[in-house]
Amino acid sequence: MDRRQRHPPTSTSDGAPLHPSLLLNLQVDTASDGDGNDTTASCRTSGGAHDVQVTLFAANPPGVSRLQVVRSAGASAPYIVTTEADLVLLGVPASADSARTRSGYDYFVYKLGAGEKGASSLELLPGPVPSSLSLDDSHVGILRRRDSYLIVALCYTSSPGKYDLHLYDSKSGGWTTKQASLDQQQHMDHCHVNRKVITVEGDAGTMAWVDLWHGILFCDVLHEEPRLQHIPLPPPLLPTRELGGCPRNARDIAVINGRIYYVELQIRTMPGSSSRGSYISDGWTVAIWSTSATGPWHGDCWHQDYKLDASEITVGEKLVHFEGVAEPTLVRLQTGHPTLCLHDSRVVYLMAKVDYQDEKAWVLAVDMRNKTLQAVAKFTADRVPGFCFTYTHTRVSEYLKMQI
Incomplete structure (x- = not known):
């Protein structure tokens, strides 16, 4: 019998229904043991020796919701890579010894659900991740499909206007790489620096990599030969502002x-x-x-x-x-x-x-x-x-x- 205490996540303390969108704290809570609720899911690490348990503790905005990760190994904190629809991509240290670099992380997809037929789940991504790929929210997004998903990352190359598009397909369980190019008729007068990824969706699987100082690179990631389209952001409220540093x-x-x-x-x-x-x-x-x-x-x-x-x-x-x-x-x-x-x-x-x-x-x-x-x-x-x-x-x- 499951003796975990249940804390239903779909209502607040005053009985109000849970808002369909939340503010999620990017700082993940960690514990060696903890109570779960109906969003709790667990999975074995890549070494097979430990369990990782993830739970969402939800709060209506402006309250900030949080994830809790219970695991027995790892000196560094887990982190949220990205989230889209009902999915959260998490990085969790595989062991205390390997947690000093991101290469020592296991990556899990946490799928939210509730109720008998829609329980939450936690899935370990099979390795390895492409060596040139840094899994963080400035490069990586998720394209949710009806019964599957793609994890998509746009990475720079040494050739101007040329990018590597890395895709993980949950159906095949593997990574592939395509070349994505900026239309030759377009010209950017700045160096595009990815700061955030948004999923636009549509039949072509449109996603966008945003430089929050300058502009957006749109990409139809489902095309065999994806092309990039750039549009500038609106001009800054202070036209004389020097654009630099982190805009987040x-x-x-x-x-x-x-x-x-x-x-x-x-x-x-x-x-x-x-x-x-x-x-x-x-x-x-x-x-x-x-x-x-x-x-x-x-x-x-x-x-x-x-x-x-x-x-x-x-x-x-x-x-x-x-x-x-x-x-x-x-x-x-x-x-x-x-x-x-x-x-x-x-x-x-x-x-x-x-x-x-x-x-x-x-x-x-x-x-x-x-x-x-x-x-x-x-x-x-x-x-x-x-x-x-x-x-x-x-x-x-x-x-x-x-x-x-």
């Missing part, structure tokens, strides 16, 4: 209900406050653009849906009496430098600290259309160095069909 704190992109949505956060610096890379924030602006997920794509295909200045945000009716949170959080939100995540077509989630003396933060749901602070939730950032980008949008909860 201030820019995000997602496919939502048949459209591609892109969001940018631009922080204003108080004049004279910049010194050695630090500054004092004087507020910020955030904007959302969108374009069709079916194309055609070109430089002026983007439409600006919303633009909001921090000073315009008011507290929503549900938060007026949320004592000790709403007003301090709103002040911190309006004058600080939050991190950003796009969740749906009109709501953005920002993480901000009210008190920089501790490791607590607030995740804030801002309704761009109504210009309101819609909801807040506490977040513990004790394992996030520098308080940076730490969670991502996922639709895995849409596939949890367990009755409650």
